[in-house]
Amino acid sequence: MILRALHLTRRFGSVVALRDVSFDLHAGEVHAICGENGAGKSTLIKVLGGVHPHGSYEGRIEVAGSEARFRSPRDAVAAGIAVIHQELSFVDELTVAENICLGMEPTPWGFWLDRAEALRRATAVLERFGIALDPAAPMSTLGVGQKQLVEIVKALARDSRILILDEPTAALAGHEVERLLSIVADLRTRGIACVYVSHRLDEVFRIADRISVLRDGTTVCTLPATAADEATVIRHMVGREITDVYARVQRPPGAALLEVADLAVADGNGKTRLSGISFSLHAGEVLGIGGLMGAGRTELLMHLFGAWGRRSSGRVTLAGGAVPDNPAAVLRAGMALVSEDRRRFGLHLEESIAFNLSLSSLDEISRAGLLQRRAEEERNTASARTLRIKADTLALPVGRLSGGNQQKVVLGKALLTRPRVVLLDEPTRGIDIGARLEIYRLIDGLRADGCAVLLVSSDLPELIGLSDRILMLRDGTIGGRFDTDASIRPETLMQAAIGAAPGARTG
DSSP, rough: EEEEEEEEEEEEETEEEEEEEEEOOOOOEEEEOOOOOOSSSHOOOOOTTTSSSSSSHHHEEEETEEEOOSHHHHHHHHHEEEOOSOOOOOTSBBBBBHHHTSSSOOOOOOOOHHHHHHHHHHHHHHHHHTTOOTTTTGGGSHHHHHHHHHHHHHHHHOOOSSEEEETTTTOOOOOHHOOOOOOHHHHHTTOOOOEEEESOOHHHHHOOOOEEEEEEEEEEEEGGGOOOHHHHHHHHHSOOOOOOOOOOOOOOSSSSSEEEEEEEEEEETOOOEEEEEEEEEETTTTTEEOOOOSSSHHHHHHHTTTSSSEEEEEEEEEEEEEEESHHHHHHHTTTEEEEEEIIIIIOOSSSBBBHHHGGGGGGGETTTTTEOHHHHHHHHHHHHHHTTOSSTTSSSSSSGGHHHHHHHHHHHHHHOOOOOEEEEEEEEOOHHHHHHHHHHHHHHHHHHHHHHTEEEEOOOOHHHHHOOOEEEEEETEEEEEESSSSSSHHHHHHHHHHHHHHHHOOO
16 A cells, blocks of 8 residues: 555535545555545545645545655655646646756756756656657647646656546547556556546546545545446436436427538638538537547637637528627627636636626626626526536635536526527536536527537537537538437547548538
């Protein structure tokens, strides 16, 4: 046993984030931690990683049999524990080698960095673990998956015995996920222990030796991965049986609300990023958009919302009228966007839940330019109740909510504009199964109310389960069109994303 936590309890005022949690980890083991947003996973990670110092929690941490009293993350690193957070901590302006050496820079001449030695050290650790990255490349030239690998290499360069990976694949494409899982498997054979925190249960069962489930700040169970299945873990996470994940009810579509004809769009440098895009989106319908990262999915939604690109040809109409070219006018016309990056584009993290909910629809609760506070409070309270936002008060800063509850606030802000068309870009990325189920039901509720939904998702089973029809993008063009029925398979959609798919309609 290389790491053990005994009876950890962590309070934030009257809120108990961890309650008598115990956890252990063996050398060469991958121990997964699963739980809904708000279950206590992040707090446990921060206690083990020294972010919450000794004295701020009750209980005991042992590393290699001795008690550890971390005063800071630096102490945890010195004890051989490296935490790779979901929000990566790299410096884009530096090279791969310089990022790997951050915090332990070779400086034989005082303050001057020995770049040749940094390059040598980085090359050695990259070769040792078989990771094909150019140590001299600027970080800004790397993709998200490659940057994730740099974070792992940085930890390994410190001879860490324990890696704590927090949602490591949340922003990765399929092939990048495969690469990361193979590296974790290789680390296990080298005796390095990994704590693997993820909402993606398929990955958990592929890589984990044991699984611990947290719910409401307590340890519900710890199971050998071979003695459990996804349904069992979900039941422990949410405290109930899940019988129908997507719960999509078949309904006939209504009139066409959004029509796109032969759309071509260039980026700020004049390079064409989208071309030949044509489709119709009907009332009461979910049209799924799939494709690999860089295929143009987000660019398409951002352009339709008036927030990205220059249209070089084509036509876009909303309920028969031309779509404006700026977000404020698009909102007023009846189309709302939920961005994939909620922290950057969807929320003011320091402001309250109520402030964020109201932002896009202030006109509806204002009279003569003055905000009607009572009307705002009544409306926001009703919205929070409908969305099941978990918070003691709507005055709470939205940055203190779990990821799933933050996503509900972004959705609530969009829906309070009373849109006819809703653009959803990765609406369930990085959130737990319980919050996902609520968002799935919300999407089906929008269909039932006659809204039209354009849904981007990297999760192909999710795309199939939620959509009435699917378009797969490839290099900014439509690689295939599919009706969703019992015969459609993720493999068929992936073929359309990378090349011609048998049976796909490409016109």
